[in-house]
Amino acid sequence: MPATMTQTEVTIFLADQRGCSQTDWFRSYHSFNFGSYQAENRAPFGALRVFNDETLAGEKSLKMTVDENSDVLLLPLTGALEYAIGPGETGLSAPGELLVLSAAKGTEFEITNPYSDELINFLQIWVRHNAPSVKTKRFTGSFEVEQKNQLYPLFSTHATAMIGKFEGRQEGMYTVQYPEKNGVFVFVIEGAFEVQNRLLHPRDGLSLAHISKMDFEALSNDALLLVLEIPL
Incomplete structure (x- = not known):
């Protein structure tokens, strides 16, 4: 089957x-x-x-x-x-x-x-x-985001949070730790990103359920991204 x-x-x-x-x-x-x-x-x-x-x-x-x-x-x-x-x-x-x-x-x-x-x-x-x-x-x-183009851990308790500052055209990926029970919420603090083929501008958010990996690309310099993995 x-x-x-x-x-x-x-x-x-x-x-x-x-x-x-x-x-x-x-x-x-x-x-x-x-x-x-x-x-x-x-x-x-x-x-x-x-x-x-x-x-x-x-x-x-x-x-x-x-x-x-x-x-x-x-x-x-x-x-x-x-x-x-x-x-x-x-x-x-x-x-x-x-x-x-x-x-x-x-x-x-x-x-x-x-x-x-x-x-x-x-x-x-x-x-x-x-x-x-x-x-x-x-x-x-x-947290330190002076070293760009990677996600840094903010905390991990009942949820997990990551943050990163990226230069334009830099790509990244977030792998969901528990894809069978968690989802991902992404929030653009500064700049612009394409996340899972969706265009996000400053202070836009995106929720993703039933996903194991999340791809993203920064579309501007010094773009700042917050990623939360949340129990569903």
Whole structure:
């Protein structure tokens, strides 16, 4: 009997079609349904529940509460961010440093722009996990993308994240660690890429399910790509 073929499922999340929440001091673009933004074809991608591209004005703060056991990733892109987790635990995360908060349901945290008159921009990503018991903990790690044209590991817990800066016409490949149960979400931070024959511009995203390898090519210099392998 011939083997069953599984067709790759692909969804593109164009930057200009994202949801948006905005005040005079804060703006958040949502790749997935979040808060009052609810749209067709924008359901969470497996365990990837939140992928927000956020900008915060000087000396303003954002408070969040985790509604289920999750790894919360905070990735500063422009400027540093201050964070506070529960009572008394604070710190500063600069560009090039990833903050991972393994948070139990009900955990509260706060993000603050430490500058008086500069905007900060960061990614806020939530990955659900089914651990029966979670103790809130913090992990900060730095990544180096000065050596171009390869993916570097950001973290690996319930999901895996990689990041890389590429010169134009440089090709790459990501091999899925657990293709039978995981999918891949790709987000272009800067520049342009062709991923699995799909053209992606800055802040575009792409989800891929039922895939074992993902091919990509940078179409501009200093193009920056984020790759997440997520349980489905």
